[in-house]
Amino acid sequence: MATATSSRRLLPALALAGVAALLAAGCGASSGGGTTPTTASHAATGPFAWLKASAPPSGWKIARLPSGKAALAYPPGWRAIESDPGTVSAALMGPHRRIRGYLNATPQGGRETLVNWARFRPAHNHEEGDRAVQTVAAAAGLRFTQGTGSCVIDRYKTISDRYREIACIVRGTHATTVVVGAAEPSAWASLAPDLQRAVSSFST
């Protein structure tokens, strides 16, 4: 009899634990939004499986920040373009001076951090006037050649074009720097491998 009463008392507690576990699991999945909330550096997986810290491919040019605190490699056929002071950019130009592919390195200059990057970058693009900004994937704690970074893949429209980008903030041994690789959606399939190599070999 005593056993039966205990079981009856135990059942609601077990039910509560089950409901709590289900709710907790649901919350984790939704709040993540593709983000891996970890601070430890690790090899990338999923949408960032291509990110393998490595030296720049041979034959690529290296653009260095004027401060000397970051080096961005860009492929043959691309050229350095005008950029904000203190930053470097390279592009693959298309017809009518359209930018088909784009690489940029910029020192950390605002409120962007490795922790807020997945929210900050798309929000900042929107603030800059980009429209239809959509996050495709995000991850944190990614391993770079000289440090750790957080990355986001997103897409947006400008006043005259559409772009898909890989944008990472990397905390390295010398500085914390943002590296961006972008391409028109129509060129993404062909340019993504170069953008990914540029990001993978980025050092700061």
Added chain:
Amino acid sequence: MRLKIAYMGAIAAAVFAFAAGGIAQASPAGAHTATHHHKKHHKKHKKHHSSIPQHNGGDHDADNNGGPSDGDGNI
């Protein structure tokens, strides 16, 4: 029976408390949206008076001309 009702009430209360926790957890995002809206307003205002006009002006870099966005967290 009364015991059963009491247990059901406890379950309902616990589920409600948990859901409320979820809402509370979501509130920073709401707060972020409000802050973000304020920041955006401020930023656009700042841009308006910036020495780097957008859209084909100022420093002529890509993101001022309909090109891709650079990594600048400020401008």
